[in-house]
Amino acid sequence: MHHSPATPVVYSLPTVDDVKDALAQFVVKAQHEAIEKKGRFTIALSGGSLPKMLGKLVDAPDVQWDRWQVYYADERVVPLDHEDSNHALCKKEFYDKVPIPEGNIHTINTDYLDDIEELREAYENDLILQFASKETARFPIFDLILLGMGPDGHTCSLFPGHELLMEEVEWVACLEDSPKPPPKRITLTFPVLNHAARVAFVATGEGKKEMLARILDRPEEGLPCSRVRPLVGTLSWFVDDAAAELVAHPKSVWS
Numbered sequence: 115m116h117h118s119p120a121t122p123v124v125y126s127l128p129t130v131d132d133v134k135d136a137l138a139q140f141v142v143k144a145q146h147e148a149i150e151k152k153g154r155f156t157i158a159l160s161g162g163s164l165p166k167m168l169g170k171l172v173d174a175p176d177v178q179w180d181r182w183q184v185y186y187a188d189e190r191v192v193p194l195d196h197e198d199s200n201h202a203l204c205k206k207e208f209y210d211k212v213p214i215p216e217g218n219i220h221t222i223n224t225d226y227l228d229d230i231e232e233l234r235e236a237y238e239n240d241l242i243l244q245f246a247s248k249e250t251a252r253f254p255i256f257d258l259i260l261l262g263m264g265p266d267g268h269t270c271s272l273f274p275g276h277e278l279l280m281e282e283v284e285w286v287a288c289l290e291d292s293p294k295p296p297p298k299r300i301t302l303t304f305p306v307l308n309h310a311a312r313v314a315f316v317a318t319g320e321g322k323k324e325m326l327a328r329i330l331d332r333p334e335e336g337l338p339c340s341r342v343r344p345l346v347g348t349l350s351w352f353v354d355d356a357a358a359e360l361v362a363h364p365k366s367v368w369s
């Protein structure tokens with residue numbers, strides 16, 4: 115069957131609080147659908163403001179936390195309690211408030227902080243265990259990947275003009291030259307993002323309005339966020355009206 119890549123569905127909500135509510139509803143629905151089909155929910159989280167945006171999930175009803183398998187869309191190669199660690203941020207803002215079993219939270223292996231290629235491979239192997247072998251599943255199919263939009267249009271650790279935009283084989287890539295510190299990171303690659311069942315971006319605030327309009331209305335510029343186009347899965351944007359002010363792309367009503 116031939117599929118054309120997903121068109122972004124943009125939900126613009128009046129306030130950040132409304133975005134948090136909608137996002138919580140979306141995530142709960144996604145976990146129900148995933149658990150019903152496969153008995154588990156695979157999700158990848160990002161850093162930045164994203165962990166805080168999950169706040170309304172804490173009290174959401176019917177979340178089967180023990181079925182969650184949590185990965186990172188990208189992570190900085192630093193100790194897990196380091197101030198730059200996305201894991202540390204997610205722990206503070208999210209895991210400390212919900213009963214996800216510790217073993218279901220897939221961190222980088224910090225034994226390999228001095229060997230980024232080993233660390234990359236170990237993270238990829240963790241994914242291979244979860245999603246069956248790399249041979250049978252050409253790319254893992256995450257139930258949900260949650261992403262942020264950087265001020266330069268980057269997402270994960272996929273930066274404008276970087277050679278990793280061309281990566282077509284690996285599931286997880288590493289880089290030591292991130293233009294935004296810290297320089298050493300690992301990241302999911304575009305093929306993994308684009309094989310997910312659902313990808314959702316979250317972007318709020320007036321500071322994002324120019325970049326959001328470029329990403330949604332001028333995809334031909336090829337900025338990293340515009341290159342996220344799931345082949346079979348869905349692509350949603352949860353934004354507030356302040357961020358969406360300049361966007362011409364049609365908005366959908368969240369209900």
Ligand SMILES: O=C(O)[C@H](O)[C@@H](O)[C@H](O)[C@H](O)COP(=O)(O)O
Pocket residue numbers: 160161162163164262263264265268269270294
């Ligand atoms: O590693 C990074 O470079 C940042 O974590 C970055 O990816 C962040 O997620 C975006 O810049 C969005 O940031 P906000 O969500 O805070 O707007």
